Amino acid sequence: MKGRNSIQFRIITGLLLILLLSVGVSIYLTTANQKSNLLDASQRTLAVNNEMLNTTIRNIMLSGEAPIANRTMEDFRKITGFLEFELYRTDGSTAFNDYDTLNFVNDYQSMVMFDQTPRVEGRSIDTEDFQQVLMNKTPVISLNEDTREMEYYFPILNFAECRVCHGDDEFIRGVSHFRISLDSIYDQVRRAGVLMAVYFVSVGVILFTWILLLMHRTIIKPVLDIGETVNIAATGNLDIQVDLDRNDEVGELAGRVNHMISGLRERRDLELQNKVIETRLEENRKYLDHIKEGLLLLNSERRITGQYSVFLTKLFMREDIAGLSLADFIYPDAERFADERRDLDGFLEMLFTNKTADMDMIMSINPLNEAVLQLDQDNEIIIRADFLRIVENGEMENVMVIFENLTDIVHSRHELEEERQRRESELEQIATVLKMGPKVFEGFIEEGERAFGSLRGNLTNFSDKEFISEAFRSVHSVKGTARYLDFPGVEEHCHQLENLFAEVRDGSRKVDKSLEETVAGTLDSLDDELVLIRKLIDRFKEFSVGSESTQVSPFNVFGERINDMVKDISNELDKDVVFNLETDLESVPGLPEIQPSIFHLIRNALDHGLEDIYERLAAGKPSESQLSLRFIHEDNWLKIEVEDDGRGLDMPALEKKGVEMGLLKPGVHLPSQIVNVLFRPGFSSRDEATSISGRGVGLDAVKEDIKKMGGRINIRTSRGKGTTFVLLVPWKGDEEGVLV
The missing domain is CATH 3.30.450.20 (PAS domain)
Incomplete structure (x- = not known):
């Protein structure tokens, strides 16, 4: 554009203004400085002359x-x-x-x-x-x-x-x-100003002419050439380039214009390629809409492209998944599945970046191999995802993910596994029945039916703390006997009931219709377990008429089973335990009633009393722990001792825990007062419960059982040396000892 709006006009105008301003300021400052210097000199000369004159006149007059x-x-x-x-x-x-x-x-x-x-x-x-x-x-x-x-x-x-x-x-x-x-001084300053004005204007005109020519050569003409090239490119001729080889800002502008023209040319070529690709994509879309597999493509940014199968959206019950990361697609709840999302992102990072690693090695850590996904409250699927790298021109462009729905397959596999375990359990139970006789199981069934029947008849009484404590004790006892008799199904369901009771007792779960339904469902499962055991006993009776005389004595069976239980629990806790069963008795009268209390004390000793191997070695003890169970007949009493050489009772810790739970008042307490806290309902020295102990029920149940039998409990303990629980119950004469 010509005239006042042209760059050339603006540059000339700007230069003139700058020149005039600089000349004016320079003249003003120079003449002002000269004037000031001359006046200062005149003042100094005048002062000196005055001093001389006054001195001369004074001397003449004197x-x-x-x-x-x-x-x-x-x-x-x-x-x-x-x-x-x-x-x-x-x-x-x-x-x-x-x-x-x-x-x-x-x-x-x-x-x-x-x-x-x-x-x-x-x-x-x-x-x-x-x-x-x-x-x-x-x-x-x-x-x-x-x-x-x-x-x-x-x-x-x-x-x-x-x-x-x-x-x-x-x-x-x-x-x-x-x-x-001062006329001469002012005239001198004026003449100097005129001379300087002529000088500065002459120099300014020379500089102005030189700058103008330089601007036209270095800026204006190259910019006009660049503009002309752009106009030609705008007509559609994208093969033109700005011919300007310079390493300054104008050269950079020319390079960017050339880059823009090249980009437009590449875009034109890409549009032609896109038309071909769109045709292929349309064909792929028809394929993806009808394929019966879950397929999707991940781009280099680990996000789902627009190419995914309709079957995938139906499988995951989600639409419009393009643009999502795979973690957002598989695990939309970021807070709940933070660990799973982190593992999946790490796997994808290795898949995309570690191009030299063997694919089989990478797939060995695939986090989506038989992953269980909860789509909503009522829908759960089990999927397996296979990953395939798509490489083009030596570079990995995409990763194809192929999803397989394993829900029915895994469920069938689990059902077969459960059936196998059930048959193995039945075989083990048959072997136990053959060894122990049906009376053992009949007593267990009766105990379970009483406990579960009481719960079923009081589903609306869970707000009663006394009822919760009693339910805890009865279920805990059945759970211990189930472990003793190797009924894992009964043991697991009892453990689930304990979890529910603990939540109600601690106030973390409300007593409502949902709780009643959950407890009733668990009781149904327990009833089914007892029915299976009852059928097993009935089948045994059909084929074992007249074989009672061949059974092993109940006390010997008790000894074998309690020894097996100690081995199982010590292995589970990774503790090296030597178990000793000591008695001179051939049979123990009233053993069925005492047996649950013995189970509780044995489990507590294994879980709480005995240290692990490293703790024992650090304390200077042998790595093997000693656990002893003794039966002694003294006068009219049956004395049962459960002794361990473990860490002993930590009285300060028990006292502190009792005060925190409100079972003890703050202050100084006698050892007997501290020990009595162990037998209070809900007390446990451990903050987290396990399948073995930690519910605050075991010793409470022991106290109630021994109390019902008219007995008492004594405790001997030494810090760092061990603890002995002594149960004293009345001797029942020559009654035959029968297991539960």
């Missing part, structure tokens, strides 16, 4: 030559530039003006034969500068630029030589004043 002094002053007034030179008294009148003073001086001069002193024209002065000299007793210089004049006021001091005639009352006798013209 010698009595007042007429010479007057004529000297008159001669100074005739010097070019001096406009006025007068001596003023302190009252503002000129010296040598009044007749009395002149008569006195002339009479004195006649006596010494000096010339008469002429009278000067009378004048007076009362300017501000004059009064300032009188007040401050210092010289004053005044510059009047309007009249181009400078005035100087200098105090005439009352020197010691003058006090003979004039007295010593006044410090200042008068003021010397003279006024000079």
